Amino acid sequence: MSAVAPSVDKISGPTKKSEKILGMTDTLFYRIVSVFALFAIWEIAGRIPISVAFPTFSSTMGALWDMILDGRMFNAYAETLKPLAVGVSISAVFGVAIGVGMGLNRLMQWFWEPIFVVLQASPVAALIPLITYAYGIGLTAKTVAVIMLAAPIIVLNSYKAVRNANPSLIQMCQSFQGTRFQVIWQVIIPSAAPVIFAGLRLGVAAGFIGVILAELLITPTGVGDLISYHRSVAEYQYMYAAVFTVILFSAIMVGLLEVAEVKYFRPEKKKGH
Amino acid sequence: MSTAAVAQMPDQNASTEDNIVEVRNITKYYGEDIHALDSINLGFPTGQMTTLLGPSGCGKTTLLKIIAGLLETTEGEVLIHGKPVFGPGPERAFVFQDFALLPWATVIENVGFGLELTNKGTKPEREEKAKHYINEVGLGGFEYKYPHELSGGMRQRVGLARALAVNAEVLLMDEPFSAVDEQTRRKFQEDLLYLLANEKKSVIFVTHSIEEAVYVSDQIVLLSPRPGRIHSIIRPEISRDSTPDEIRRDKRYLDTVEEIWTNLRKYLD
Amino acid sequence: MKIFGYDIPPVFSLLIWISLWEIAGQLQLAFILPPFSAVVVELFELVQRPDFQSAAYQTFESFVIGMTIAIIAGVALGFLMGSNRIANSVLGMWVNIMASAPLSSLVPVLMLLFGLGQLTIIVTVILFSTWIIALDTYAGVHHISPSLREMGRSFGASRFQLLTRVLFWAALPEILAGIRMGLIRAVKGIVIGQLLVSVVALGRLFRTFSDNFQFEEFWALTIALFIFALLFSSAIGWLEHKVEYYAATRN
Structure with missing residues (x-):
């Protein structure tokens, strides 16, 4: 165990302060190291190679560069993001409305909660192949896939957010003769905003999963097509590059939304990280 | 003014033979800038109840956890039966504030x-x-x-x-009654004294309640805050033979409470 | 919700949704949506079919193997993240990325690397569920009150005892919640994996049904999976409820 000995260099007690390495915080340093380590392992595994279908990191990055230069990557993302934006917007408008309604009204909750809980818990992705029969393989089908995956999360988060609004704040507002309308707009909605926004963030991530899945399963367009096309012609480095951008894109998107969430809705969380 | 014996020199009772626990020259920093304790020298007599009392920020819980071996010191050492100890040991048992x-x-x-x-x-x-x-x-x-x-x-x-x-020979109690309601607390204090009279334990007790400290203690160590230093050591010298109600009305009890309050109020902002 | 003074539990609102489905099916509003009653009849027939049973068994096997590995890996990762600041920051970054990434895009890669068989399905299950288990385990470890650790130490617990006798149990409610979430994700993963691989187990059935416009069978299969997922997660939910009382006593 710990030695209880007089020594001056032990001043930094149990409160672990971050140290600086190469002018950055040590956690950032180790994160960057871990990224490079992963790429190095990827490169080595590709050079062995562990499988004919496993290109090296460098050739994957080369393929990525090719696709960025000839505009294929840009076009693919434009194609993929359209249904995502439309689907998430629709889910956000209706999802937040239904969720908030459920939080405020017992009948709404009675009617909507079970169906959304079932949708949230069940593998609705199984239904994606069916969408083709109803909506063809165009933008609509992809948008429906996005809504199917994004809406339940947004609804349930909005509902929980309103449900968990601090009761003593509500009573405070009531005791100062706030009307029901004032209670909702000045207390319940503002205090629910952070969780509602967190739900939107999760909805965007889920919607992205939905659109990629739709592109892989039913409509060979966008980024999903980059993946399946290059797989079918065995240009694996291009396929891996496309998968790589999908993961990277989702990480950046979710990261930015998290930053926005902390900045605008949870300033108290800033220091905790 | 007071009927309680006040040892003005903090070092006076340190390093005597019959102290079961001693702390020597304990200094504690959290990080580089928070100075929690400054050169604490203190002896805890065998078989007695010693209370660490002071306003918040005086480092009383820090000192207790250092004695328990749960926190490291920046400087200084803890001795049990005259031997330095490192980390927790079987001769000490801890009672937690949140149980x-x-x-x-x-x-x-x-x-x-x-x-x-x-x-x-x-x-x-x-x-x-x-x-x-x-x-x-x-x-x-x-x-x-x-x-x-x-x-x-x-x-x-x-x-x-x-x-x-x-x-264990030593019981370390960290504000044990602070999460308990007032009535239960009084009953518990009485039961604790009754129990300890039979158990022959040495107790180090942390509290922020002056009344509690005076009621239960043989020796009260007053700590002053930022950084934590020993302000004075008070021995209430209240007869333990009387009933709890008599003690709470005892003039010495009331005077000691008053005296400690006079000492501590200047640290309130 | 009260009707004539009787409380109607929310689950009953599902009956309304089911009736709507039945009506839409009877009116033949969409050819992909057969009436609910026909789907239920088909469900009973489906579960007796040997091809369903062997496919379901294969899928279930992949699921159990994958989940077991995911639970062990996820809990270990969570404890590692809770053990020190650097591990938390590095592993936390990767676990968070993986937990919200569209992992379905990785399934084609897995198909390439692990073939079109059961192994790909198992890896898919692991990939879908490990991260959320790790995140929840970490949340559990992170919220253990410091005094519980101090208590263990002050009564002489070794590092191993502290882990197995105190920390694991203290984090158990969150670990179970994580496993439940992981299960739900794993079922989703298995569905996605099998839709994409679609040459083994239930995936092949899905493909056959949808290619041949056998929508009653398709819906019956989907509902069978829904029921499986719900049964599994309510089993874990029941376990969670058993340990819930002590989750509530912490601050």
């Missing part, structure tokens, strides 16, 4: 937890011992209840029984 009971274990399992960790005795022996101390603290019949089925006061009795069961 620190295992919520998934019954009362008897909680009380026996310390024995079990160090493999003292067979299982029936441990249970026998746990039962004995459950009865001692007045929880007979609650052996197979879970913590969430007990009131705050009863939970702390479990915490006390657990500390007694490992048969």
Whole structure:
């Protein structure tokens, strides 16, 4: 165990302060190291190679560069993001409305909660192949896939957010003769905003999963097509590059939304990280 | 002014023969800028109840946790029976402010937890011992209840029984009654004194309640804040033979409370 | 919701949704949506079919193997993240990325690397569920009150005892919640994996049904999976409920 000995260099007690390495915080340093380590392992595994279908990191990055230069990557993302934006917007408008309604009204909750809980818990992705029969393989089908995956999360988060609004704040507002309308707009909605926004963030991530899945399963367009096309012609480095951008894109998107969430809705969380 | 003996020199009682615990020159920094304790020298007499009392920020809990071996010092050492110790040891047992009971274990399992960790005795022996101390603290019949089925006061009795069961010579109590309501607290203080009279334990007790400190202590160490230093040491010298109600009306008791309050109020912002 | 003074539990609102489905099916509003009653009849026939049973068994096997590995890996990762600041920051970054990434895009890669068989399905299950288990385990470890650790130490617990006798149990409610979430994700993963691989187990059935416009069978299969997922998660939910009382006693 710990030695209880007089020594001056032990001043930094149990409160672990971050140290600086190469002018950055040590956690950032180790994160960057871990990224490079992963790429190095990827490169080595590709050079062995562990499988004919496993290109090296460098050739994957080369393929990525090719696709960025000839505009294929840009076009693919434009194609993929359209249904995502439309689907998430629709889910956000209706999802937040239904969720908030459920939080405020017992009948709404009675009617909507079970169906959304079932949708949230069940593998609705199984239904994606069916969408083709109803909506063809165009933008609509992809948008429906996005809504199917994004809406339940947004609804349930909005509902929980309103449900968990601090009761003593509500009573405070009531005791100062706030009307029901004032209670909702000045207390319940503002205090629910952070969780509602967190739900939107999760909805965007889920919607992205939905659109990629739709592109892989039913409509060979966008980024999903980059993946399946290059797989079918065995240009694996291009396929891996496309998968790589999908993961990277989702990480950046979710990261930015998290930053926005902390900045605008949870300033108290800033220091905790 | 006071009927209580006040030792003005803090070092006066340090390093005498019959101190079971001594701290020497304890200095504690949190990080580089928070100076919690500054050169504390203190002796804790065998078989007596010593209270660390002071306003918040005076480092009383820090000092207790250093003695317990739960925190490292920046400088200085802790001696038990004159020998320096490192980390927690079997001669000390801790009673926690928030009870620190295992919520998934019954009362008897909680009380026996310390024995079990160090493999003292067979299982029936441990249970026998746990039962004995459950009865001692007045929880007979609650052996197979879970913590969430007990009131705050009863939970702390479990915490006390657990500390007694490992048969440590020194009990370290960190504001043990602060999460307990006032009525329960008074009853608990009385029971604690009664129990300790039979158990021959040395107790180091942290509290922020002046009344509590004067009521239970043989020796009160007043700490001043930022950084924590010994302000003075007071021995209330109240006869323990009287009934609790008599003590609470005793002139010496009331004067000591008043005197400590006069000393401490200047640290309030 | 009260009707004539009787409380109607929310689950009953599902009956309204089912009736709507039945009506839409009877009116033949969409050819992909057969009436609910026909689907239920088909469900009973489906579960007796040997091809369903062997496919379901294969899928279930992949699921159990994958989940077991995911639970062990996820809990270990969570405890590692809770053990120190650097591990938390590095592993936390990767676990968070993986937990919200569209992992379905990785399934084609897995198909390449692990073939079109059961192994790909198992890896998919692991990939879908490990991260959320790790995140929840970490949340559990992170919220353990410091005094519980101090208690263990002050009564002489070794590092191993502290982990197995105190920390694991203290984090158990969150670990179980994580496993439940992981299960739900794993079922989703298995569905996605099998839709994409679609040459083994239930995936092949899905493909056959949808290619041949056998929508009653398709819906019956989907509902069978829904029921499986719900049964599994309510089993874990029941376990969670058993340990819930002590989760509530912590602050």
